Amino acid sequence: TDAVAFTGEHQAGIVTPAQDRLHFVAFDVITKDRDRLVQLLKDWTAAAARMTQGRDAGEIGAVAGIPEAPPDDTGEAIGLPAAALTLTIGFGPSLFRRFGLGARQPAALAPLPKFTGDTLDASLCDGDIAIQACANDPQVAVHAIRNLARIGMGVVSVRWSQLGFGRTSSTSTGQATPRNLFGFKDGTRNLKAEEPDLLREHLWVQPGDGPDWMTGGSYLVTRKIRMLVETWDRSPLAEQEMIIGRTKGIGAPVGMADEFDDVDFTSVGADGEPLLAPVAHVRLAHPDTNNGARMLRRGYNFVDGSDGLGRLNAGLFFIAYQRDPRTAFIPVQRSLSGRDELNEYIRHVSSALFACPPGLSGPSDFWGKALF
Ligand code: HEM
Secondary structure, eight states, X not given: OOOOOSOSSSOTTSSSOOOSEEEXXXXXXXXXXXXXXXXXXXXXXXXXXXXXXXXXXXXXXXXXXXXXXXXXXXXXXTTOOOTTXXXXXXXXXXXXXXXXXXXXXXXXXXXXXXXXXXXXOGGGSOOSEEEEEEESSHHHHHHHHHHHHHHTTTTXXXXXXXXXXXXXXXXXXXXXXXXXXXXXXXXXXOOOTTOHHHHHHHTSOOTTSSOGGGTTOEEEEEEEEEEOHHHXXXXXXXXXXXXXXXXXXXXXXXXXXXXXXXXXXXXXXXXXXXXXXXXXXXXXXXXXXXXXXXXXXXXXXXXXXXOSSSXXXXXXXXXXXXXXXXXXXXXXXXXXXXXXXXXXXXXXEEEEEEEEOOOOOSTTOOTTTTTO
16 A cells, blocks of 8 residues: 555654655644643544544544534545655644743754844744645645644644645655756755665764653754745856756756766866855755755745746745754754855745654554653
8 A cells, every 4th residue: 555654663754755745734732731732642643643544534534423513534535545644743942831841842942043044934933833744645635734733623723834746855765856946956965764874873863862752753944945936047057057056957966977976076167166166055055064964855845826926936845854953954054044146046934943753652652742
């Protein structure tokens, strides 16, 4: 079948080969009652376990219940397969200010700093709890988030949510590298599921890193990045390739032949200038420029219609998982936000950070159990 296991050492939806579609949601907790929140986490876990296996959200299902009551599933996924649905939960810094959780907040979960050029919309930022739904069918992903929101009524409210189509990263060597909306291959030099040593070093929280409840988990950074595609489309091919630092066709690093060749930092052209521009994205984002920093990128393209000014409201919903954002996303984004030539063509409009605990051990475990 096309179902992804819901339990395991790590949460699914991180190194799982990136699916084609995304529905990401951030919730605010609106109850002050800790028991109600814990009950919701149990109810969510049960529903998520069912939906990821291609079943209805509730035990009875969309159409088998009594006519006098609202169904325990909304019905739009009837007849659809599991479509590799994964549901991945994370907890935001703001959650730890309540419910007596203060002492359990990892130091790595400090709110992200402001970066040069940020144009964030506060209503699209942060959140107490995030759930990432990825699937190969958009209706399956939306169905999952819709039902989780329905189950959470009165306990949580949707703060913001984002649809994505077209993965912009490969997370497995078995996947071809997809392209982002600037037309470039994205995810070439990503962490991949087949690299266990690198995943231990850069992706999964290790014993002793912080509170035990996060061991085996990972920190999730999301950034909604608007891409000014009309401006980009008017820039010459050579300039586009200079800005990214790779060729548009094959995706080879500037000066190299193949996609997976190493980035060449040092070669100079006939004019004595480095072939790879000092402001090229792959130079500024590269581990060698950032103390070895690496993360697992898992973003999606989005087009949220148009903006009323004749432009597509399009971009990249950037998703990155890492062992510690203080030595991964934060330094890399500092490097990019100061100098990256790409900044002329993009605007960061939303930002969030979540702690994603390890996977569930079995049927008696539930999302957040080790935290509450
Ligand atoms: C690499 C595009 C934002 C981190 C790349 C590549 C492209 C790209 C085309 C080369 C292929 C690859 O190795 O994956 C974009 C676009 C962005 C964006 C269009 C914004 C709309 C970001 C942000 C970060 C980031 C916000 C993190 C702060 C990286 C990293 C690499 C990379 C770490 C790999 C560098 C290497 O190891 O060679 N990006 N990117 N990117 N990007 Fe971005």
